[in-house]
Amino acid sequence: MEPVSALLLFVMAMMAGAINSAVGSGSLLTLPVLMALGLPPGVAVRTNTTGMVFASAGSVLGYRKEIARELPYLGPMVVVTIVASATGSLLLLASPSSTLDFVVPVLIVVALLMVIFQPKLTAWLKRRTTAGAAAAGEPVGEAWKRPQLIAPMGAAAIYGGYFTAAQGILYMAIMSVATGRSLKDVNPVKNFLSLFVNVTAALVYLVAWAFFGAEIVWAGVAIVAVGGLIGGIGGSQIAKRLPNSVLRGFIVVVALVALVRQFV
Numbered sequence: 001m002e003p004v005s006a007l008l009l010f011v012m013a014m015m016a017g018a019i020n021s022a023v024g025s026g027s028l029l030t031l032p033v034l035m036a037l038g039l040p041p042g043v044a045v046r047t048n049t050t051g052m053v054f055a056s057a058g059s060v061l062g063y064r065k066e067i068a069r070e071l072p073y074l075g076p077m078v079v080v081t082i083v084a085s086a087t088g089s090l091l092l093l094a095s096p097s098s099t100l101d102f103v104v105p106v107l108i109v110v111a112l113l114m115v116i117f118q119p120k121l122t123a124w125l126k127r128r129t130t131a132g133a134a135a136a137g138e139p140v141g142e143a144w145k146r147p148q149l150i151a152p153m154g155a156a157a158i159y160g161g162y163f164t165a166a167q168g169i170l171y172m173a174i175m176s177v178a179t180g181r182s183l184k185d186v187n188p189v190k191n192f193l194s195l196f197v198n199v200t201a202a203l204v205y206l207v208a209w210a211f212f213g214a215e216i217v218w219a220g221v222a223i224v225a226v227g228g229l230i231g232g233i234g235g236s237q238i239a240k241r242l243p244n245s246v247l248r249g250f251i252v253v254v255a256l257v258a259l260v261r262q263f264v
Contacts, residue, residue, distance in 0.1 A: 012227070019057055021063075022187075034220055043216070045092060056199075058233040074189065084155070091203070149178035
């Protein structure tokens with residue numbers, strides 16, 4: 001990998017780690033860069049997901065106190081998340097390259113739409129969560145065990161294991177609606193579950209690399225890992241201070257460049 005390309009990927013990885021910790025969708029910075037460097041979609045997703053394990057770990061470290069308060073209630077959701085994300089990563093491995101050439105750009109567009117319309121989604125969630133919180137009569141932590149939360153989170157984890165990008169936004173939307181809690185309150189759990197998704201998918205890809213020859217670009221993994229870890233631990237506070245419109249605009253531009261790169 002050329003030095004300029006490596007530096008660009010490293011910077012994107014730091015920003016992705018920070019954005020993942022604060023909001024989600026950070027992989028829409030690193031994944032398009034990997035694809036723009038010429039990696040096939042499947043290879044880019046495997047490389048990005050494996051490296052982003054460390055960004056997720058950094059985010060979890062940053063929210064460790066908040067996560068510790070919720071941890072006693074998260075057992076069922078963790079189990080479902082692991083099984084579902086393993087399913088998603090196996091689906092990626094089973095997808096032919098020709099299919100991924102079509103599917104991955106489509107998923108980038110879907111993820112982009114999630115990022116672009118996040119303000120409207122957030123406003124809608126606030127209306128829903130206010131009503132949900134008023135109606136809930138159970139202890140706060142027990143909301144994490146609701147079937148109406150675990151089932152859609154399982155489906156979202158399949159998406160996360162398959163594609164990774166923008167999974168955090170999807171998780172926050174589902175958890176906020178199902179529990180009646182604010183987006184800020186569910187964000188630590190989002191980071192915690194994202195770590196399980198990325199670790200599970202990365203383990204599946206490692207087995208596929210070791211025994212079945214599935215390609216992973218390890219130089220890319222190392223760059224994303226180091227940059228993502230730094231961003232996840234130290235950059236979240238910076239990301240939280242930046243206007244959402246700036247972060248959103250930057251993500252959109254990078255992802256659009258990747259889409260153009262795919263079709264020219």
